[in-house]
Amino acid sequence: MITNMTSGLDFQAKALVLRAERQRVIASNIANADTPGYVARDLNFKDAMLQATGADSSSGLRTGSSNPQGGATNGMTHPAHIALSGAAGGSLGGSSHLAYTAQSQPSLDGNSVDLDRERANFTDNAVRYEATLRFINGQSKTLLSAIQGQ
Numbered sequence: 030m031i032t033n034m035t036s037g038l039d040f041q042a043k044a045l046v047l048r049a050e051r052q053r054v055i056a057s058n059i060a061n062a063d064t065p066g067y068v069a070r071d072l073n074f075k076d077a078m079l080q081a082t083g084a085d086s087s088s089g090l091r092t093g094s095s096n097p098q099g100g101a102t103n104g105m106t107h108p109a110h111i112a113l114s115g116a117a118g119g120s121l122g123g124s125s126h127l128a129y130t131a132q133s134q135p136s137l138d139g140n141s142v143d144l145d146r147e148r149a150n151f152t153d154n155a156v157r158y159e160a161t162l163r164f165i166n167g168q169s170k171t172l173l174s175a176i177q178g179q
Contacts, residue, residue, distance in 0.1 A: 034172060041165045043081040047074060048158040054127065055151045058142050065138035069130040069147070077126035 051072040061067040132141040 034175075037168050038165060038172075040082060041161055041168065044078060045158070045161045045165065047072065047077050047081065048154060048161055050077075051154050052151070052158060055147055055154060058130075058147045059144065059151065062140065062142045062144050062147070065140060067140050067142060069132075069142045070127050071130045071150070073126045073128060080126070 051074060054070050054072050058067075058069045058071075130141065130146075133143045133146065
């Protein structure tokens, strides 16, 4: 009975952790915008959330448009790329959903950070993080009022 009431909170808590991790990755990209040879990273939120909730990601449809240069957007890399095993660390315990972003503007120093895109991703993720916090707040208030009998 209690698991039915708290399953929504568990889902939102997992989403909040993943949003915080994505915010950290995007902030790292922005901080390294002037570092020669730095390659921007991003978290594939959909796949990370599917893994966190225990859903089967192979049954879901892949979304995101492919890049004409052979890469893919939305944090997905080319299938022939070698996967990193825990090199990035972070609070996810590994980098299974952390991928290189496709370079949209070539640069002489090899840096692939597009500040406009990173700022937009940062703002979008911050808004989604705040929405997740509001969902958690609303659900906990609802549970509290149900417990109190109001």
